[in-house]
Amino acid sequence: MTNTQPVGFWSYTHRDDRLDGGRIVRLSEQIVNAFEIITGEPLETFLDKKSLEWGDAWRTRLDAAITSTTFLIPIVTPKFLMSQECRREIITFAGHAASLGLDELLLPIHYVNVPQLTHEAEERPADEVVELISKRQWVDWRELRLEDEDSPAYRKAVHELAQRLAEIIDTAPPALPVEIAPQNQVEEELPGFLEIMAEMEEALPAWHETVQQFAEIIASIGAESNWAASEIAASDTRGGGFAGRMRVTDELATRLADPVEKVDALGSKYWAELAAIDPGVIGIIRRASEEDISTEDEEAARTFFKEIKELAGVTTTTTAQLQEFSNSIGGAAQGSRRLRPQFRTIQAAIQKVIDSQTIINEWSRMVDDIDLGDDDQQ
Incomplete structure (x- = not known):
């Protein structure tokens, strides 16, 4: 072939x-x-x-x-x-x-x-x-x-x-690499390798912070769900029956409204940012592996690639935890008509983070295959 x-x-x-x-x-x-x-x-x-x-x-x-x-x-x-x-x-x-x-x-x-x-x-x-x-x-x-x-x-x-x-x-047109234009770039100026590296380096901590915020909101949703489970158990002990369960479920839906809205917005923002930058980052990694670049650009690339690896390590752990949480609420989503849309929204937001991890993992895989003359980078 x-x-x-x-x-x-x-x-x-x-x-x-x-x-x-x-x-x-x-x-x-x-x-x-x-x-x-x-x-x-x-x-x-x-x-x-x-x-x-x-x-x-x-x-x-x-x-x-x-x-x-x-x-x-x-x-x-x-x-x-x-x-x-x-x-x-x-x-x-x-x-x-x-x-x-x-x-x-x-x-x-x-x-x-x-x-x-x-x-x-x-x-x-x-x-x-x-x-x-x-x-x-x-x-x-x-x-x-x-x-x-x-x-x-x-x-x-x-x-x-x-x-x-x-x-x-x-x-099909010839393959033309897509560039990432730095946010503050003057239109007439073409971004250099170093400028693009600096822009990406600045963005990485923000993505890391977004994942942490996401995990914190999910934790608060988990706490509310645990509260509801405890209340339902207490209601059952008192003989509250289905009416008691419905009361707790309705209150849980009200308490979840704000965090569900936040997690939905955060998941969409995280995916959109990574998906938008993905083609350019792939192009950057490919360029670093295929072209002779200056010592200055090589050092910038090495720093950027190290941060990609660190980001991948942190987000991989968080993503696995989110996947576990999403699986755990799958059955609960069928238990209440009022809660069902909220749990679907939570699962969809988590799925955006899981799918975003695919992007980060691909960057990390490509970085692993690059030899910039520094074994510590791997």
Whole structure:
């Protein structure tokens, strides 16, 4: 496999494929065949994410600065969005593609209806991975999935999808690294490596502080939930029955209103800041690994990369704790109609932090692979 050979990474859940009688895997094979008929060139696909071959090829393409011949094709279903592995793949690939100005290489297939993607679930909290998908020209396969695979409608749709892949390869612009412009930069001035490093170095402590604030608010929510559990136990002891439980639940919903609003805003802010800067940071790390840079720039990069590693270490621990808390309230979210929207909002905010960790972890992984001549940096 070379960097000029067309390659497609098929991102899906194996459970979805089994539930649909293997049709997802067969669809990939049909697209590969149609692509070769149309172009005369083979399209290599990687399907089994559990294999070493899939992982090696994935990292090789990312680290070689993915070209206009590398696609990620996520098969979007409700179960897909529940898979943290699938979410990580979209976030990671989108960041690398955006860092080169090649957003169109993420080609989602809307396979089973996801209400958030078609704005049918406005009452649900926003999902940032759904938003990433919605910004692309996703392919609607929801009705086609029910067609016979040999039907004219299905075969035509497969042909059109393969044709679209071929057209993207033919018309995609050259990969151009995305720069980060320092906030106070004069428009006419081009930022240098050192200026960009300084801007990022200044931003890192703020992200660290945001995670700490998030953990503190979640802790206060946990304390309120514990209070409610204690009150319900006391009410049951007094024979308060369901009326007593409802009284405590209603009071808990009132007490949670403010912290839930804060955690929602904080989660959105944290994700938005990291996602916005992700393509530029990837570009910076790649530039430091590929180009001869000055001694001054090298020292700035070394300091910045050390702080990225420290940030990753701290946020990894906090994120794991948040994931545990999110799992713990999953069942409670079904117990009360009034509490359900609040707990969904909390879980969505935590998910933003978990997904943000994917971005930080990818920076950390890339930094690990860079040799700036200082073993202590690793």
